Amino acid sequence: xxxxxxxxxxxxxxxxxxxxxxxxxxxxxxxxxxxxxxxxxxxxxxxxxxxxxxxxxxxxxxxxxxxxxxxxxxxxxxxxxxxxxxxxxxxxxxxxxxxxxxxxxxxxxxxxxxxxxxxxxxxxxxxxxxxxxxxxxxxxxxxxxxxxxxxxxxxxxxxxxxxxxxxxxxxxxxxxxxxxxxxxxxxxxxxxxxxxxxxxxxxxxxxxxxxxxxxxxxxxxxxxxxxxxxxxxxxxxxxxxxxxxxxxxxxxxxxxxxxxxxxxxxxxxxxxxxxxxxxxxxxxxxxxxxxxxxxxxxxxxxxxxxxxxxxxxxxxxxxxxxxxxxxxxxxxxxxxxxxxxxxxxxxxxxxxxxxxxxxxxxxxxxxxxxxxxxxx
Amino acid sequence: xxxxxxxxxxxxxxxxxxxxxxxxxxxxxxxxxxxxxxxxxxxxxxxxxxxxxxxxxxxxxxxxxxxxxxxxxxxxxxxxxxxxxxxxxxxxxxxxxxxxxxxxxxxxxxxxxxxxxxxxxxxxxxxxxxxxxxxxxxxxxxxxxxxxxxxxxxxxxxxxxxxxxxxxxxxxxxxxxxxxxxxxxxxxxxxxxxxxxxxxxxxxxxxxxxxxxxxxxxxxxxxxxxxxxxxxxxxxxxxxxxxxxxxxxxxxxxxxxxxxxxxxxxxxxxxxxxxxxxxxxxxxxxxxx
Numbered sequence: 197x198x199x200x201x202x203x204x205x206x207x208x209x210x211x212x213x214x215x216x217x218x219x220x221x222x223x224x225x226x227x228x229x230x231x232x233x234x235x236x237x238x239x240x241x242x243x244x245x246x247x248x249x250x251x252x253x254x255x256x257x258x259x260x261x262x263x264x265x266x267x268x269x270x271x272x273x274x275x276x277x278x279x280x281x282x283x284x285x286x287x288x289x290x291x292x293x294x295x296x297x298x299x300x301x302x303x304x305x306x307x308x309x310x311x312x313x314x315x316x317x318x319x320x321x322x323x324x325x326x327x328x329x330x331x332x333x334x335x336x337x338x339x340x341x342x343x344x345x346x347x348x349x350x351x352x353x354x355x356x357x358x359x360x361x362x363x364x365x366x367x368x369x370x371x372x373x374x375x376x377x378x379x380x381x382x383x384x385x386x387x388x389x390x391x392x393x394x395x396x397x398x399x400x401x402x403x404x405x406x407x408x409x410x411x412x413x414x415x416x417x418x419x420x421x422x423x424x425x426x427x428x429x430x431x432x433x434x435x436x437x438x439x440x441x442x443x444x445x446x447x448x449x450x451x452x453x454x455x456x457x458x459x460x461x462x463x464x465x466x467x468x469x470x471x472x473x474x475x476x477x478x479x480x481x482x483x484x485x486x487x488x489x490x491x492x493x494x495x496x497x498x499x500x501x502x503x504x505x506x507x508x509x510x511x512x513x514x515x516x517x518x519x520x521x522x523x524x525x526x527x528x529x530x531x532x533x534x535x536x537x538x539x540x541x542x543x544x545x546x547x548x549x550x551x552x553x554x555x556x557x558x559x560x561x562x563x564x565x566x567x568x569x570x571x572x
Numbered sequence: 573x574x575x576x577x578x579x580x581x582x583x584x585x586x587x588x589x590x591x592x593x594x595x596x597x598x599x600x601x602x603x604x605x606x607x608x609x610x611x612x613x614x615x616x617x618x619x620x621x622x623x624x625x626x627x628x629x630x631x632x633x634x635x636x637x638x639x640x641x642x643x644x645x646x647x648x649x650x651x652x653x654x655x656x657x658x659x660x661x662x663x664x665x666x667x668x669x670x671x672x673x674x675x676x677x678x679x680x681x682x683x684x685x686x687x688x689x690x691x692x693x694x695x696x697x698x699x700x701x702x703x704x705x706x707x708x709x710x711x712x713x714x715x716x717x718x719x720x721x722x723x724x725x726x727x728x729x730x731x732x733x734x735x736x737x738x739x740x741x742x743x744x745x746x747x748x749x750x751x752x753x754x755x756x757x758x759x760x761x762x763x764x765x766x767x768x769x770x771x772x773x774x775x776x777x778x779x780x781x782x783x784x785x786x787x788x789x790x791x792x793x794x795x796x797x798x799x800x801x802x803x804x805x806x807x808x809x810x811x812x813x814x815x816x817x818x819x820x821x822x823x824x825x826x827x828x829x830x831x832x833x834x835x836x837x838x839x840x841x842x843x844x845x846x847x848x849x850x851x852x853x854x855x856x857x858x859x860x861x
Contacts, residue, residue, distance in 0.1 A: 250763060251762075251763070252762075252763075271762065271767065272759070272762045272763040273762060273763060273765040273766065273767070278763055279760070279763050281756045281759070281760055282756070283754065285754065285756040285757050285760040287760075287761075287775060287779075288779070289778045298761070298765075298766075298774075299764035299765050302764060302765035302766045302770060303765050346760075346764065347763075347764075350765065
């Protein structure tokens, strides 16, 4: 893999608002030219992190480096970073030209150069000829483009985007996603993008940082985050999953035999990960990876009854109730491939389609053990 | 078949909903104004109003003695407005950006004196500024002066009284317009290269101009007419348009002239609002419509 240069380094950053610990011990390196998305439900701290990089909040502890330089106490305009705000934050009393030119005017750039660069920027976001209009005369998507042009005209090394497409309707949002991704590729600058929309994150990002209650749960490529979630939260938040509480019973080679609350199954044991005997784990299987059969399958024993079928356009979903009352979701592209309602079936899967995750209980236990060993 | 839809009679529901407002407007706003307008075209026989149509009252407005009063009045009104803007803006800005609790405290501090009778409050200033008042006593005891100085009964005292009485009218619309300001606009400006001062000049100030203008109208016009302030703080030495109107109605018994002076002030408000509207101002921002 090629050597990548870090552009933003977040080192052990914490943020506390009053009694709320919003960001916990965050370590995150953002590389030059990448599209990094911070993904998480509202209140997970993702916007706070963005605001700390942008300079609108000061971290309660830790360091933030942009281009190798510490910036925690610098003003927003003293860092080579610009922000596209959630509500666009266009100046309502200025026309589009002056909105886009604002950054250059503040830097006292020459008039001819300002008008040349504004023109360039408006062309880049396909708003040629909009110079004389006012923000109130533009549609949501157009305002969004102006906001992007206004931030990009300062030639930042990093562009921060705070849920920029949140206010747009679905169709426009999909278009803008592609456009933003293409823009980022074309300009080659780093985009740090905040969203709570997992589909958006999967579609646009080079890497996704999944945030959960102020903790960074996983930082990886979209494929890895979807295929190999490392925590139950990630598995649950991104896409749909069936999560079973399980215990590790036997590992032969790379196949693990796991005991479920009702029945047993096979899974893939990650290389290099050791498990205690009967260790509690979560086993996560995506609905499209759940297989079913009338016959019993070697190594598996999960029986269930098909309760309902849901048609959602491009896929068919089927809910199967197993003995402990848990609903197992199955999805298929074709109506003929899902089991019929009322049918009794055996569930199974390919052992490499299941992800085995250590449960938080294990983590808590190890924290307690480490603390007591540390003699603190 | 003949269609048998009856148009519902809407007269009565319409009357019952609209008439209370209409009656209120006619009785309390239109009628008094029209009466003053009517009065301003009548004459007087020295004691009573005589029903003889004339333009003389308006001609009499232009008169050297009055000119001096107008000039004095406008000077005081101008400086009152200016001081109210300069002193009121920081207060309103601070209040708008403060936390919930602090905001409430500041609002109470502003409103409680506002609800107290202004005559009492103005007379309170006498005990502070008078020859034997607090300020003079303090300065004498500190030996910074050797005999009491005249602070009360000066133009400065009138100005102080005006600002003191009228400043809530500036702070409230200012607060409303600053409070409405989207904070992310300030952050965006800060992000794009403007420091606090530049952000204030390029974003905050232009976007709160309506508040300044609205407050200015609410202060400029009353400060031309608040005769009691000039009576108490100026000892009747400095005459304002308000004193002039009061005199016409109470002492000189020349109601028509008083009415024409009043019409002049109303006309002035109309000019100011028209200028605001013509220069692209939004009437809604003034909080009057």
